[in-house]
Amino acid sequence: xxxxxxxxxxxxxxxxxxxxxxxxxxxxxxxxxxxxxxxxxxxxxxxxxxxxxxxxxxxxxxxxxxxxxxxxxxxxxxxxxxxxxxxxxx
Numbered sequence: 001x002x003x004x005x006x007x008x009x010x011x012x013x014x015x016x017x018x019x020x021x022x023x024x025x026x027x028x029x030x031x032x033x034x035x036x037x038x039x040x041x042x043x044x045x046x047x048x049x050x051x052x053x054x055x056x057x058x059x060x061x062x063x064x065x066x067x068x069x070x071x072x073x074x075x076x077x078x079x080x081x082x083x084x085x086x087x088x089x090x
Contacts, residue, residue, distance in 0.1 A: 006071040008035070009043035014072035016081040017055060017064075032056045047071070052088070065090070 006014075012024035024043070027033060031041035034054040047053070047068055055064045065088040072084050 004071075005046040005048050007043065008033075008040070008045040008047050011047045011068070011071065011084070012055075014075050014081065015066070015084045016075070016078060027055070030056075053085075 008028055009021055009025040012018065012027070013021040018024045018027060028043045028045070029041050031039055033040060033056070035045060035047065036052055037054075049068055049071065051068045053064075053066045053068065055066065056062075057064060066085040067088055068084070069086050070084045072080075075081070
C-alpha cells in the first residue's frame with residue numbers, strides 16, 4: 001500500500017481481533033479503543049506502522065496492547081495475522 005495507512009476496522013479484521021469486520025467496527029464504536037493513547041470511536045480512523053493500539057476485549061477483564069508492524073493486504077490465516085503486530089505485555 002503506497003499511502004502508508006489502513007482503516008482501523010479493516011486492520012483489526014486482518015489481524016483477526018474479531019471474526020467479522022462488523023464486529024471490529026462495533027468494538028471501535030464503543031469508544032474505548034485507543035490509538036497511541038488517544039481514544040477513538042471511528043472505524044475509519046487511520047492506522048500507521050508503529051502505532052500502538054489498546055484494545056479492551058469483550059467482558060472488560062483483559063486489555064490487549066498491540067504495536068502495528070505491518071498494514072497487511074488481506075485477511076489471511078492466523079500465522080499471517082500474527083505478523084501484522086507485536087503484542088506488548090506489561
